[in-house]
Amino acid sequence: EIVLTQSPGTLSLSPGERATLSCRASHSVSRNFLSWYQQKPGQAPRLLIYAASSRATGIPDRFSGGGSGTDFTLTISRLEPEDFAVYYCQQYGSSPFTFGPGTRVHIK
């Protein structure tokens, strides 16, 4: 099983600032099949990034993903008020399709 570790656990930032979130895998993620999701309280997650760096349909270009192998990042170039949420990474290269524990981005 691939274990995903996300850091930091919590990020305190102000609107307009840049956010950099990390997702590290215990083993190489096959074909870089790593996705990022945003979840707000009481809502289902929303797909932001798939295959490490491809933006999902309708996702603003301030969201970008990068990395390969075992180290991946999600960057939000300039935080908007609606971006304060919890972010999860998930690997879907090999079963079980594990999620990371999440990074909470909250307003400073």
Place this chain on the structure above:
Amino acid sequence: QVLLEESGGGVVQPGRSLRLSCAASGFTFTDHGMHWVRQAPGKGLEWVSFISYDGNTKYYADSVKGRFTISRDDSTNTLYLQMSSLTAADTAVYFCASRTPIDYWGRGTLVTVSS
């Protein structure tokens, strides 16, 4: 418009069974694999199970292997999760989700395992 609607949640005693359903619409159900993902109260997401578009491939998280069974009925565009030997650790909102990577989610159904 893709719509995934879960049902079947509720309060169940430890050791008992429960079956969740997910009615899918707005896309060609038979073209896509489907997932169940759960989220315990106040906790993160946990992937539970996957079934391929043709039903021939099924995967499970270690935490549910041997107790949960995923299935699909293509004639009614419905996904199922049969859960048995339930424990308090299975208490969660269960989301039905489509495709890989997951791009559509239902709103979830709450399962509470309690005596």
